[in-house]
Amino acid sequence: MMLRIKRVPTVVSNYQKDEGEDAARRGGGCGRNCLQKCCIPGAKLPLYTFKRAEEIPGDKCVLEHDDNQAPVAFLDSLLLGQWEDRMQRGLFRYDVTACETKVIPGRCGFMAQLNEGRHLKKRPTEFRVDKVLQPFDGNKFNFTKVGQEEVLFQFDASEDGEVQFFPDAPVDADSSPSVVAINVSPIEYGHVLLIPRILECLPQRIDRESFLLALYMAIEAGNPYFRLGYNSLGAFATINHLHFQAYYLAVPFPIEKAPTRKVTTLGDGVKISELFDYPVRGLVFEGGNTLQDLSNAVSDACIFLQDNNIPHNVLIADCGKRIFLLPQCYAEKQALGEVSSELLDTQVNPAVWEISGHMVLKRKKDYEEASEENAWRLLAEVSLSEERFEEVKALIFEACSYTLSEKEDEHLTQGAGDDKPPLEGTGSINKGRNCNMVSGTQECLVLQ
Amino acid sequence: MEPPQLGLIEQSFNSRYSNWAREALDELPDNFTITDPCISGHPIVFASRGFLKMSGYSRDQVVGRNGRMFQGPNTCRRSVMEIREAIREERGVEISLLNYRKDGTPFWMLFRMAPVFGKDEGRVIHFVAVQVPILRRRQRRRNGEGLCGEILSNSCRREVCSSSSVELAGVSAADSDCRALEIEEKCEASDTEKQLAATAISNVLSVLTHYSESTGRLVCEKRFGPSLVSSSLHISLGRIKQSFVLVDPHLPDIPIVYASDAFLRMTGYARNEVLGQNCRFLTGVDTDPSALHQIKQSIQAQQACSVRILHYRKDKSSFWNLLHISPVRNATGKIAYFVGVQIEEGSVDRHGLSPEMRQLSVVGSIKVAVRSSSMSYSIH
Numbered sequence: 031m032m033l034r035i036k037r038v039p040t041v042v043s044n045y046q047k048d049e050g051e052d053a054a055r056r057g058g059g060c061g062r063n064c065l066q067k068c069c070i071p072g073a074k075l076p077l078y079t080f081k082r083a084e085e086i087p088g089d090k091c092v093l094e095h096d097d098n099q100a101p102v103a104f105l106d107s108l109l110l111g112q113w114e115d116r117m118q119r120g121l122f123r124y125d126v127t128a129c130e131t132k133v134i135p136g137r138c139g140f141m142a143q144l145n146e147g148r149h150l151k152k153r154p155t156e157f158r159v160d161k162v163l164q165p166f167d168g169n170k171f172n173f174t175k176v177g178q179e180e181v182l183f184q185f186d187a188s189e190d191g192e193v194q195f196f197p198d199a200p201v202d203a204d205s206s207p208s209v210v211a212i213n214v215s216p217i218e219y220g221h222v223l224l225i226p227r228i229l230e231c232l233p234q235r236i237d238r239e240s241f242l243l244a245l246y247m248a249i250e251a252g253n254p255y256f257r258l259g260y261n262s263l264g265a266f267a268t269i270n271h272l273h274f275q276a277y278y279l280a281v282p283f284p285i286e287k288a289p290t291r292k293v294t295t296l297g298d299g300v301k302i303s304e305l306f307d308y309p310v311r312g313l314v315f316e317g318g319n320t321l322q323d324l325s326n327a328v329s330d331a332c333i334f335l336q337d338n339n340i341p342h343n344v345l346i347a348d349c350g351k352r353i354f355l356l357p358q359c360y361a362e363k364q365a366l367g368e369v370s371s372e373l374l375d376t377q378v379n380p381a382v383w384e385i386s387g388h389m390v391l392k393r394k395k396d397y398e399e400a401s402e403e404n405a406w407r408l409l410a411e412v413s414l415s416e417e418r419f420e421e422v423k424a425l426i427f428e429a430c431s432y433t434l435s436e437k438e439d440e441h442l443t444q445g446a447g448d449d450k451p452p453l454e455g456t457g458s459i460n461k462g463r464n465c466n467m468v469s470g471t472q473e474c475l476v477l478q
Numbered sequence: 479m480e481p482p483q484l485g486l487i488e489q490s491f492n493s494r495y496s497n498w499a500r501e502a503l504d505e506l507p508d509n510f511t512i513t514d515p516c517i518s519g520h521p522i523v524f525a526s527r528g529f530l531k532m533s534g535y536s537r538d539q540v541v542g543r544n545g546r547m548f549q550g551p552n553t554c555r556r557s558v559m560e561i562r563e564a565i566r567e568e569r570g571v572e573i574s575l576l577n578y579r580k581d582g583t584p585f586w587m588l589f590r591m592a593p594v595f596g597k598d599e600g601r602v603i604h605f606v607a608v609q610v611p612i613l614r615r616r617q618r619r620r621n622g623e624g625l626c627g628e629i630l631s632n633s634c635r636r637e638v639c640s641s642s643s644v645e646l647a648g649v650s651a652a653d654s655d656c657r658a659l660e661i662e663e664k665c666e667a668s669d670t671e672k673q674l675a676a677t678a679i680s681n682v683l684s685v686l687t688h689y690s691e692s693t694g695r696l697v698c699e700k701r702f703g704p705s706l707v708s709s710s711l712h713i714s715l716g717r718i719k720q721s722f723v724l725v726d727p728h729l730p731d732i733p734i735v736y737a738s739d740a741f742l743r744m745t746g747y748a749r750n751e752v753l754g755q756n757c758r759f760l761t762g763v764d765t766d767p768s769a770l771h772q773i774k775q776s777i778q779a780q781q782a783c784s785v786r787i788l789h790y791r792k793d794k795s796s797f798w799n800l801l802h803i804s805p806v807r808n809a810t811g812k813i814a815y816f817v818g819v820q821i822e823e824g825s826v827d828r829h830g831l832s833p834e835m836r837q838l839s840v841v842g843s844i845k846v847a848v849r850s851s852s853m854s855y856s857i858h
Contacts, residue, residue, distance in 0.1 A: 104829055108835075109842075113842055114841050128812075139854075352555055
C-alpha cells in the first residue's frame with residue numbers, strides 16, 4: 031500500500047513551476063542562465079574554498095570562532111552580503127524581516143513567525159511518504175534548473191589546504207562543484223540551500239562526503255546561530271535533489287536547550303546522547319577524535335535510517351559541534367488519517383526547523399494563539415513512540431559500531447532486500463546491511 | 479583574533495571606578511573576573527589574584543582575552559551555550575563548568591555570573607564572574623546506585639546525576655579509570671560551594687558599586703530605566719569590524735544610537751561626541767546638497783540607497799565616503815533603525831570583496847542581529 035499526503039510544496043526557486051509547466055519546457059534550450067549543459071559553459075560564480083581539517087580534532091576549529099563575541103568570519107560575511115544583494119535585487123518572494131516573529135513565553139522558548147506570504151494559494155500536490163529512497167527524476171524540478179542569479183557562490187575544499195576566495199571563478203563541470211543558493215521563500219534572513227555536487231543530480235539521501243561538506247559549512251561560518259538542516263523524503267523534503275538548508279537566527283533553539291542523557295561513546299570518541307524532556311525523541315552526536323569521525327557517525331546513522339525506510343531530520347548546530355538526529359513518523363500518520371484536523375489546519379509541516387522549535391505559521395489566529403502547549407502537542411505527534419524509538423536507537427548503535435569493527439574486514443555482506451541502492455565509493459562497508467532487516471515496512475522490524 | 483588594545487581595557491575599568499577599586503578588589507580572597515561586553519571580543523578587564531592562582535596564568539595572559547580560553551575539549555557545549563545566552567539576555571547564571579588550567583589540567587568549578595548595569599545607560603557595562611573550584615569527593619560507583627549521596631541530594635540536575643551513573647554502569651563496566659569518567663560527568667557543587675559563590679559575587683558587586691560613586695558614573699545590580707540599544711545587540715554589533723552607525727528614525731532629529739569603533743577611527747571622533755547626534759556633523763562646505771537630499775528621500779521612502787558623498791573628519795580633513803544606507807527591521811516586522819555603512823573611497827579589502835559587497839555584508843549582519851535580539855519578550 032502506497033502512502034501519500036497532499037500538500038502545497040514550498041517554492042524555493044523562482045524557476046520552480048508546477049509539474050505541467052515543467053514538462054512543457056523540456057524540449058530545447060532554456061534561453062536563460064540555468065545550471066544545465068545549455069548554460070554552464072562560460073558561467074562564472076564566486077568560489078569559496080575551505081581548509082580541510084584532517085588531523086585537527088573536531089573541537090579545535092571551533093575554539094577560534096564559536097563565541098558570539100568573535101569577529102564575523104569571512105564565509106559569514108560573504109553569505110550575508112550576497113543574500114542582502116539578492117534582497118535588494120528583488121529575488122525573494124517577500125521580505126522575511128517584515129514578518130512578525132516572537133519567542134513564545136514558557137520554559138522551552140519555542141519561536142513562532144507569522145508568515146502569510148510563504149505558502150502559495152495553489153493546488154496541493156501529492157507526495158509519496160512511504161519511500162525514503164526514491165530515484166532522481168530529471169523531469170521534476172531540481173536545482174540545475176535554478177537561475178544563476180539565485181546561486182550565491184560555489185563551496186568546496188581547497189586544493190592546497192588554504193582558505194581562498196575567488197570573486198569570479200568559472201564553473202567547472204568536471205570538478206563537480208557544490209553550490210550555495212538562495213531559498214526564495216525564506217524562513218529567516220540568510221535562508222540558503224547547500225547543494226553538494228549539484229551537477230551529479232544526487233537524490234535526497236545522505237552520503238558521507240556530502241554530510242562532511244555540510245559540516246564544514248557550519249564550521250567555516252563560525253557562527254553558532256547559523257544552523258544547517260536536512261529533511262529526508264517522508265520527513266517533509268519537497269525536492270528530491272540532495273540539499274541541506276541553513277539560515278541565521280540569533281536565539282537558542284528549544285532543541286539545543288533540551289537536557290540530554292549520555293548513552294554511549296563510540297570507539298572513535300563520538301559521544302551519543304539522547305534528548306529527554308523534549309516532545310520529539312532524538313539523538314545528539316558530539317565529539318569524535320577527528321571531524322571525520324563525528325561526520326561519519328552521523329552519516330552512517332542516517333544511511334541506516336534511509337536504507338530502512340525511516341524518515342528523519344538532522345540539525346547541525348553549535349558550529350558543527352552538536353548534531354541532532356530525529357527519526358519521525360508524522361507524514362505516515364497524516365497519510366493514514368491519524369492526525370487531528372485541528373493540527374492539520376495549521377498547515378505546519380514538521381520538518382527540521384519546526385522540530386527544532388521554530389514554527390512558521392500562515393494564519394494570524396494561529397500566531398496570536400501560539401503557546402508552548404500547542405507547540406509541544408504538535409511536535410509530540412511527530413515523534414516516534416518510546417518503544418519504537420528504543421528499537422531504532424538500538425539498531426543505529428549496532429550500525430555505527432559495525433563500521434569500526436569492520437574497518438579491517440573487507441568482506442561485503444549481502445543484506446536482505448534487493449532494492450537497495452549501490453554502495454557509495456567511500457571505501458567503507460555500509461554496515462546497515464549486516465543486520466538482517468526486513469526493509470520497507472514500518473510496522474514490524476525483524477531483529478537478528 | 480588579536481586582543482583589543484590595552485588602552486581600551488584600562489579605560490573600561492578606570493572610567494567607571496576610582497583608583498582604590500583595584501586595591502579593594504585585590505584584597506578579596508575570591509576567584510573572579512570582570513569582563514566588558516561592549517568591547518569587541520567581550521574581553522576580561524580585571525582578574526583577581528585568586529583567579530590567576532587557580533588558573534595558573536599571569537595577569538598579562540588573561541586580561542584582554544575572552545573567557546573561552548579556559549574551555550577545552552571536555553567542556554560541556556550545552557553549558558557554554560547557557561552562559562552565552564545569559565550574556566545575551568543580560569542576566570545572571572550559575573552553572574558547573576569544566577575549565578582548563580595553563581598546564582592543561584582540567585578542573586570542575588562552580589561558575590556564577592552577574593551583570594553590572596550603568597545607571598545612566600540602563601544597560602550592562604560589565605559582567606562579574608566568580609569561580610569556586612568544586613572539590614573532588616570520593617565517588618564510589620556501584621551498579622544501580624547513584625553517586626555519592628551528598629552530590630545527589632544537592633544536585634539541581636537530578637536527571638543527570640541519577641541516570642548517568644546507571645548508564646555508565648551499563649555501558650562501560652570494564653572501565654575502571656574513574657578519573658576519566660569523573661571528568662565526563664557533570665559535577666555538582668555543594669551548598670557550601672554555592673554559598674561561597676554567592677558571597678564572592680556580593681563582595682565584588684559592593685566594591686564596584688561603592689567605588690563607582692566617586693567617578694560619578696554609578697553602577698548598580700539592577701537595570702535602571704529602559705535602554706536605547708540593548709547590550710545583547712551591542713555584543714552582536716561588536717563583532718562587525720567595519721565602519722557603520724545605527725540611527726533611530728523615530729527619535730527627534732534621527733540621532734545616532736550606535737557607532738562602531740571603526741567609524742570612530744575613520745572620523746576621528748570619540749563615542750560620546752557622536753551618540754545622540756544627527757549625522758550632519760560629518761558634512762561640510764563642499765558636501766553636495768543633492769547627495770544629502772538623496773539620503774533624506776531614501777529614509778522617507780524607507781528604502782536602501784548608495785551615495786558618494788564628501789565627508790569631513792573631526793580634524794577638518796575631508797574624504798570621499800561611499801555611503802550605503804538601509805532600513806533595518808526588528809522582530810515586530812517594522813523598521814527600528816537605519817544603518818549607514820561607510821567605506822572610504824580607495825580602500826581595499828584583503829579578501830577581494832568589492833566595496834558594495836562589503837557594505838551589504840554589514841547590512842546583513844546587522845539585520846540578523848537587530849531582528850534576533852528583539853525577539854525575546856524578556857528583552858523589552
